[in-house]
Amino acid sequence: MSAFITATPGILPCQSIESLIATGAIRSQTPFDADQVQPASLDLRLSDTCWRVRASFLPGSRKVEDRIADVVMHTLDLSGGEVLEKGCVYIARLQESLTLPKGLIARANPKSSTGRVDVFVRLLTDQGASFDDVAEGYEGPLYLEIAPQTFSILVRPGTRLNQLRLKAGEPPRLETRSVGVDLQGGDIVGFRGRRHAGVIDLDRIDGHDPRDFWEPLNVRRGELLLDPGEFYILASSDAVEIPVDQAAEMTPIDPSVGEFRVHYAGFFDPGFGTDEAHGAGSKGVLEVRTHDTPFLLEHGQIVARLVYEPLTERPSRLYGEGGSHYQRQGLKLSKHFRSW
Template sequence: MTGVLASQTLRSMIDAGVIRAEPPVLAEQIQPASLDLRLGRVAYRVRASFLAGHGRSVAERIAEFEMHRVDLSAGAVLEKGCVYVIPLMESLALPPGITAVANAKSSTGRLDLLTRTIADGGVEFDRIPEGYAGPLYAEVCPRSFSVLVRPGMRLNQIRFRAGQAVLSDAELHALHRKEPLVSGEALISEGLGFSVDLRPSEGDLVGYRAKPHTGVIDLDRIGHYAAQDYWEEVRTSEGRIILDPGAFYILVSRESVTIPPDCAAEMAPYLAMVGEFRVHYAGFFDPGFGHSAAGGSGSRGVLEVRCHEAPFVLEHGQVVGRLVYERMSVLPDMLYGAGIASNYQGQGLKLSKHFRVDSRS
């Protein structure tokens, strides 16, 4: 069994105690190729982001860096610009040969809510080695908006792998010939490259920029907030925009992409040398994303972009990232968009689910 572990395998791992949780895992946490992780009841405000490091526990490091703790039981605000560490309800007892990787959920990334998973003895964010037995923690740093959170909220997700899962460029070329993975020409080099769309087919709206001074966002409120209260529209008729240092943007890929049911994918940076910006990816693409069998006809990737150091000119068609495809160990018994609550199937330029579709209302 080599590849990314599917939904039915995750259920077996829960039954076997490989994945543990208090309270028990809910059925809706299980996705086609990942498991949503839930916030616990307390958040520790810490002086700085950290990794536990070899031979040290996260609890030890919290004691070292804690400023104060926040009870989340009745809901509490995580302040913009602050760093919090929150014990998760889930813990692991991984067997040999099984590793895990975590990432922020799509809606989390689109709010510029930096969320990373840390574990005891960890020397990398979001990476859990084989044989790990212990608790999991979310490091949360709201960067554009302060947010109201409660226990049980799901900001990040975890994916499990057995052995080597990544498709080589040759395998990716073969898969693309069998079924087009992207609209237009496939740029394949250590994954499938994608570019930014700054010449929309209709109008001149190409993205959104987060406003610097806004109200709190309650993460339980779906379709509640007027977009114009939190975002400035970014428009251009020239096919280019200038990114401002420190600003956060929501843009969209020029290409529509497809993830076949027997594959999963993860967004990754293209090259650090291409410009003074970073695309903060939401992370995982589940089996069936944009696929016809799951109610899609190709879906575009939303880009979460932050500019660094100096203003930077971003131009239409510039390659900004890549999708790394991975094989599934088995075909999952559920697909993205097919009868499950998938918010972004068939998406174009789209803010997180917390904002009203008609921002003028």
């Protein structure tokens, strides 16, 4: 395959991703869905093959499926739909595979809807030295580690849990912005996951009663005590806006200023929250989990950072064009739930 050539380092927009699909650098077991390519990322889909494993792992010098043989408990066929139980770890083969041209690397992250139901996912590649990163020149299949934390989930072939962002060269970090938490936004400032809720069907949109899965949070004095082991949905104190020629990733803060994790789903596409995409004022939704000790969170406290990077060129479509579940959002649960 010929080298991928671009004069500008940066994140690839949708039209470049579609070109890679057309040339076979990105392939799939089944035809690609019409809405699978996002403004600056590609949604990845589960195949019908999944393994329940007793431990997470990195393959090191081996292939993923060779390593699975050491930790497998049983094999699941997802073709008829299967429940992945909370507290368990699974590895699923994805439908997509790659032959990355020279000059391109890739990075994966959970989709927003995945993080908002507390499902921890990480991409694996053959001989991969780290999670979620795909090395230049990688040729082979893709796999996904899936670890539901609060809710058990129903999945099937085609379910989309993560997304892939492709990057050419070494684009500069344009800026980094701090993200604070809103604990004075109204009568309900957040939600806490119910520990003994039912199963969430991840392909059923607007099909679940949120009261069966979430407890609304009302706080006093702009403070919220985070309990270890609990999962929270909160909102950013300021609106997030991603320029049309940039993309962003939300990254954790230094643990020295707070022992908690924020935001499993870290990608923000160009046009999120912008006037041009008809959605000014979109908040960032924060998925929050503390570690081993209770932690008192205060209104406006910095909980994460947004890192902005350039695109190689303006995308041919922006986030929110044609409709989106999360454009113009404030505090909002995932798309699987009806309005509160």
